[in-house]
Amino acid sequence: MERITSKLTRVLVITLFSAATIATAGSLTLKASSAVLPQATTPIPPKPMCEAWEAARARNSPAAPGLEQQCHAQWAARGVAIENQYPWAAELRSQQPNDSARRGFDIGMAAAEGQTAPGPGKQRLHDALSPAEQEGYSIAVSYSLMWNRNLEKTRIAELAARGAELASADPWAAGLRNQQPDASARRGFDIGMAAAEGQTAPGPGKQKIHDSLSPDEQEGFRLAVSYSLTKNKNLERNGNAEGPGGADIVRPRRGSDSRNLRATLEHLRQGREFLEATKPGQDGHREKAIDYINNAIEELEKALTEIP
Numbered sequence: 001m002e003r004i005t006s007k008l009t010r011v012l013v014i015t016l017f018s019a020a021t022i023a024t025a026g027s028l029t030l031k032a033s034s035a036v037l038p039q040a041t042t043p044i045p046p047k048p049m050c051e052a053w054e055a056a057r058a059r060n061s062p063a064a065p066g067l068e069q070q071c072h073a074q075w076a077a078r079g080v081a082i083e084n085q086y087p088w089a090a091e092l093r094s095q096q097p098n099d100s101a102r103r104g105f106d107i108g109m110a111a112a113e114g115q116t117a118p119g120p121g122k123q124r125l126h127d128a129l130s131p132a133e134q135e136g137y138s139i140a141v142s143y144s145l146m147w148n149r150n151l152e153k154t155r156i157a158e159l160a161a162r163g164a165e166l167a168s169a170d171p172w173a174a175g176l177r178n179q180q181p182d183a184s185a186r187r188g189f190d191i192g193m194a195a196a197e198g199q200t201a202p203g204p205g206k207q208k209i210h211d212s213l214s215p216d217e218q219e220g221f222r223l224a225v226s227y228s229l230t231k232n233k234n235l236e237r238n239g240n241a242e243g244p245g246g247a248d249i250v251r252p253r254r255g256s257d258s259r260n261l262r263a264t265l266e267h268l269r270q271g272r273e274f275l276e277a278t279k280p281g282q283d284g285h286r287e288k289a290i291d292y293i294n295n296a297i298e299e300l301e302k303a304l305t306e307i308p
Helices: 002-027 047-058 064-083 087-094 099-111 120-127 131-168 171-178 183-195 204-212 215-237 257-276 285-306
Strands: none
Touching: 047 064, 064 087, 064 099, 087 099, 087 131, 099 120, 099 131, 120 131, 131 171, 131 183, 131 204, 171 183, 171 215, 183 204, 183 215, 204 215, 215 257, 257 285
């Protein structure tokens, strides 16, 4: 009976903390860079140690038990560093019934750091623990994943709001946004505008945001990111000269044929990128426009070779 009561108490604590987290995550105003649990000061356990343990275990090496202890000790230390930053984590840890469960909780906190979904790596780590450690581990992982998902939703909402502001201030972006077929694609466009703000190249952060969206949102996201990266690259190349609404321009100059042709060529290439990022239509107008642009680019490139 005491064991059942203890489990019920822990379940109640988790439920109460979960409700509080959902309410808190909905009202938090977070910067995009802090949408998951921030990094603690203790470095993440080096993968080679745990990989060495798994390799030794697969070979039935006598070194495996010692490597396992070192791997788990490093994960546990990382988990403690995370818990020290969050009262809710420390409270949940204190509810665990014994040292083994608390050690499992520490390992679980580190294993789920910054993540929003289960995975084979976390499952393998769980299966390597003792039954008592597994209990605390499962609680820590379950709660951390939920916490990070709630914060991720808040982050996406903030990106969408920021992206809508950016698009409304840029006539070209506003026009692209209005061409999106539905609200989901427009929301994805807004998120993409914010994700690529001030940036000039793709990266894993933007890809991670893209992958978290629905297929319809992803379509708008890709177009916005392509537009923003191209625009920012042109601004950087042209000394941050901007036109109305932030649209980048290169002013024509008399007597500078080479410069004017190159600027025209760059804008044609940019226009082609925008067209290629849009969904093909049944009437074929998009494809014809791309062909015309390709022909124009070809002619301009020939013209540039003729300029002394």
